[in-house]
Amino acid sequence: MAIVWHPDTREFHLQNSYVSYIISLLPDNSPGLAYFGRPLDLEGRYSRLVRFEDRGLTTHQSGLPSSFCLDYVPREYPTYGRGDYRIPAITLETEHGFPVILDLQYREHWIVQGKPSVPGLPATYCDSDAEAESLMLTLEDPSYQVQVDVHYTIFRDYPVIARRASIRNGGVQALRILRAYSAVLDLDSSDWDFIHFSGAWARERHVVRRPLAPGLQSIASSRGSSSAQHNPAIMLARREATETAGEVLGALLVYSGNHSIEVEVGSHGDTRIALGINPFGFKWNLSPGDVLETPEALFCYTDHGFGDLSLSMHQLLGRHLVRGWWRDRERPILINNWEATYFQFDEQKLLDIARSAKDLGIELFVLDDGWFGKRNDDRSSLGDWEVNRDKLPQGIEGLACKIVDMGLSFGLWIEPEMVNPDSNLYRQHPDWAVGSILERRTLGRNQLVLDMSRLEVVEYLYDTLSQLLSQVPISYIKWDMNRHITEPVSAALPADRQGEFFHRYMLGVYELYRRLTEAFPRVLFESCSAGGNRFDAGMLAFAPQAWASDDSDAIERLAIQWGTSFFYPPSAIGAHVSAVPNHQVGRITPLWTRAGVAFFGAFGYELDPNKLSESDKAEIRAQVDFYKAWRRVFQFGRFYRLAGFCAAGGATGGMTGGPAGTGQGWPGSRPAGNSNLVAWMSVSEDSRRAVVLIVQVLARPNPGFYRIPLRGLDPDLSYQVRCRPALPVKDEAAIRYNEGLRQGDELINVGLLLGGDGWNGLSRGDFASWLFTLEG
Numbered sequence: 001m002a003i004v005w006h007p008d009t010r011e012f013h014l015q016n017s018y019v020s021y022i023i024s025l026l027p028d029n030s031p032g033l034a035y036f037g038r039p040l041d042l043e044g045r046y047s048r049l050v051r052f053e054d055r056g057l058t059t060h061q062s063g064l065p066s067s068f069c070l071d072y073v074p075r076e077y078p079t080y081g082r083g084d085y086r087i088p089a090i091t092l093e094t095e096h097g098f099p100v101i102l103d104l105q106y107r108e109h110w111i112v113q114g115k116p117s118v119p120g121l122p123a124t125y126c127d128s129d130a131e132a133e134s135l136m137l138t139l140e141d142p143s144y145q146v147q148v149d150v151h152y153t154i155f156r157d158y159p160v161i162a163r164r165a166s167i168r169n170g171g172v173q174a175l176r177i178l179r180a181y182s183a184v185l186d187l188d189s190s191d192w193d194f195i196h197f198s199g200a201w202a203r204e205r206h207v208v209r210r211p212l213a214p215g216l217q218s219i220a221s222s223r224g225s226s227s228a229q230h231n232p233a234i235m236l237a238r239r240e241a242t243e244t245a246g247e248v249l250g251a252l253l254v255y256s257g258n259h260s261i262e263v264e265v266g267s268h269g270d271t272r273i274a275l276g277i278n279p280f281g282f283k284w285n286l287s288p289g290d291v292l293e294t295p296e297a298l299f300c301y302t303d304h305g306f307g308d309l310s311l312s313m314h315q316l317l318g319r320h321l322v323r324g325w326w327r328d329r330e331r332p333i334l335i336n337n338w339e340a341t342y343f344q345f346d347e348q349k350l351l352d353i354a355r356s357a358k359d360l361g362i363e364l365f366v367l368d369d370g371w372f373g374k375r376n377d378d379r380s381s382l383g384d385w386e387v388n389r390d391k392l393p394q395g396i397e398g399l400a401c402k403i404v405d406m407g408l409s410f411g412l413w414i415e416p417e418m419v420n421p422d423s424n425l426y427r428q429h430p431d432w433a434v435g436s437i438l439e440r441r442t443l444g445r446n447q448l449v450l451d452m453s454r455l456e457v458v459e460y461l462y463d464t465l466s467q468l469l470s471q472v473p474i475s476y477i478k479w480d481m482n483r484h485i486t487e488p489v490s491a492a493l494p495a496d497r498q499g500e501f502f503h504r505y506m507l508g509v510y511e512l513y514r515r516l517t518e519a520f521p522r523v524l525f526e527s528c529s530a531g532g533n534r535f536d537a538g539m540l541a542f543a544p545q546a547w548a549s550d551d552s553d554a555i556e557r558l559a560i561q562w563g564t565s566f567f568y569p570p571s572a573i574g575a576h577v578s579a580v581p582n583h584q585v586g587r588i589t590p591l592w593t594r595a596g597v598a599f600f601g602a603f604g605y606e607l608d609p610n611k612l613s614e615s616d617k618a619e620i621r622a623q624v625d626f627y628k629a630w631r632r633v634f635q636f637g638r639f640y641r642l643a644g645f646c647a648a649g650g651a652t653g654g655m656t657g658g659p660a661g662t663g664q665g666w667p668g669s670r671p672a673g674n675s676n677l678v679a680w681m682s683v684s685e686d687s688r689r690a691v692v693l694i695v696q697v698l699a700r701p702n703p704g705f706y707r708i709p710l711r712g713l714d715p716d717l718s719y720q721v722r723c724r725p726a727l728p729v730k731d732e733a734a735i736r737y738n739e740g741l742r743q744g745d746e747l748i749n750v751g752l753l754l755g756g757d758g759w760n761g762l763s764r765g766d767f768a769s770w771l772f773t774l775e776g
């Protein structure tokens with residue numbers, strides 16, 4: 001890993017064993033990207049890769065060659081108004097609204113070992129300076145003395161470049177920022193597919209793939225959270241890219257608020273990616289001397305397909321973004337009472353659930369919504385974080401102690417950012433709610449949002465929650481956020497600062513998270529937002545895991561966890577087994593399949609074990625034992641998508657065979673994806689242990705044979721393959737064809753053998769699954 005400055009050709013070369021990122025200073029003294037891709041020789045000179053030619057209908061600056069038109073050259077932090085008509089990284093005006101046409105020129109640079117932190121914002125970090133090297137380019141506008149520090153970090157072990165920008169007003173007049181993206185990446189071709197992770201409540205992060213076309217294509221959130229609608233991460237992939245081959249480029253924003261990721265195909269087949277805080281509604285006053293820090297953006301490049309991108313991002317986020325006590329520790333198996341009781345519980349009911357859970361081997365009991373104020377439904381009490389003694393006569397402390405005495409850890413749900421109009425907090429501080437100065441406000445789930453841009457609100461919440469955490473033996477917090485923000489104005493901000501509200505809200509949330517996680521470092525935080533409405537890297541920096549979706553149906557979860565897995569590691573994905581018929585879709589799936597899907601994440605249960613039959617309880621006991629034995633592989637292993645939804649280059653991923661004539665393993669039958677069969681696996685760090693899940697959504701009569709080649713194994717190792725624990729209906733064929741000692745190279749090149757089970761196939765029914773373990 002190195003960052004080298006070549007003064008002769010005025011270029012910077014960031015290089016590690018996986019990538020080179022080369023920045024050239026252009027004739028106008030601004031930086032432009034010469035190359036991002038497989039590593040190139042550090043001693044080489046690459047400025048000539050930035051090409052410019054005279055063209056018709058172009059503009060050029062006086063004193064510079066007429067061929068140098070900003071509209072066609074790659075630029076690292078582009079401005080508007082000097083001939084580049086593509087998306088700018090930054091736009092400003094004076095406090096009186098006069099447009100500021102910036103001319104950002106290179107002034108100086110620093111190269112340092114390690115990675116400096118970002119004031120006030122979550123970001124990736126290093127444990128030692130040997131793990132990364134950073135470059136800061138200072139650009140300055142000579143007339144306004146606006147300085148932009150463009151920060152770069154290259155990590156030793158990942159094909160990733162971290163970028164962000166700090167904007168400083170070094171002049172004497174007040175300015176207003178209208179747009180401040182974190183980074184722009186200019187590519188010299190547009191022959192890419194644009195892939196993003198979109199959806200809604202209960203169907204988050206479904207993969208969407210479409211070819212790039214001239215003009216703008218984008219995703220964004222203006223909802224006050226990163227949103228279930230569009231996750232702040234995208235990929236560009238060559239059309240032929242698959243899970244194992246081809247160029248894929250990922251861009252992810254470490255931010256939980258309003259974001260925007262724009263991709264623009266220019267008029268000469270070039271592509272610009274710009275990402276950062278959503279400029280819609282954003283305005284930031286920058287007085288002389290002020291600095292605005294933008295969130296971190298991560299760019300990942302690989303020519304080894306989606307799988308390789310995912311492995312790199314999982315490791316980077318898992319080891320260099322997630323922090324603290326829980327980063328590398330196995331996460332407890334939990335039981336959450338939400339779907340078991342909703343708001344209707346008392347202490348006895350909770351203790352009964354906890355006792356059965358303990359008997360099943362579960363480790364952590366989580367009390368969800370409804371324990372405070374007079375909350376018996378979602379109409380009141382958010383904000384009043386005092387126990388409801390009608391339900392819990394001995395308080396949270398009494399309940400927690402009884403649970404801890406049983407040998408379980410105790411966890412609690414909170415929703416600190418919210419307030420119900422029917423609450424003591426609201427009656428005391430009506431102005432603490434967002435939009436309080438407006439006559440009419442919009443409710444979401446009967447609640448208003450607290451103004452986290454206000455210091456006193458953050459302070460109040462810190463005091464309230466730290467008291468709770470100090471008094472009660474709480475090991476885990478589920479931090480929820482159950483609505484989007486409307487009427488986004490703050491009673492505490494002057495008129496000309498209202499455009500700062502959304503970002504200040506996020507800074508307040510991060511500050512509260514920072515203070516609580518620092519004060520209570522052993523508490524495991526799980527973030528949640530009506531399921532996966534704020535499942536992003538910003539949250540992961542504080543909460544090592546996130547409830548992925550309110551949809552706990554195993555089949556729906558296939559699509560959700562599949563999409564989530566492109567960037568986020570399994571240890572971050574909260575996944576639970578719930579009761580059937582499923583509460584979101586009414587589907588009845590086998591208990592074993594529900595567990596199989598949830599195993600590949602931070603595992604738990606969301607049901608009342610007392611309502612289960614003895615045989616279901618026995619099965620859960622077996623699941624819990626199994627998960628404990630394989631937990632490290634599930635949570636921290638290398639995760640591979642083997643077969644399933646699109647995005648990974650067609651319907652089948654790596655699967656071969658299948659019914660003739662369909663062109664895929666199984667004909668598509670689900671609207672969310674196009675495969676009837678989903679398979680993924682996790683492999684231990686030393687490649688000696690692996691676990692493979694195969695889910696067949698709908699049963700097919702008399703199917704053909706197929707095989708699923710595996711990945712991440714050691715070709716030279718012999719693996720003991722087991723199909724286990726036993727399926728409810730024994731699959732003799734799966735056992736006969738796969739169990740036994742098999743060589744790694746065979747498992748990689750040939751794979752597991754399935755299908756052809758005409759009779760068994762019928763008897764197994766829909767939503768069947770197979771779980772194979774491999775031990776070498």
Ligand code: GLA
Pocket residue numbers: 338368369413480482528529530531547549550
């Ligand atoms: C959200 C969460 C659920 C549950 C409820 C409680 O919807 O996603 O898991 O905690 O709130 O109100």
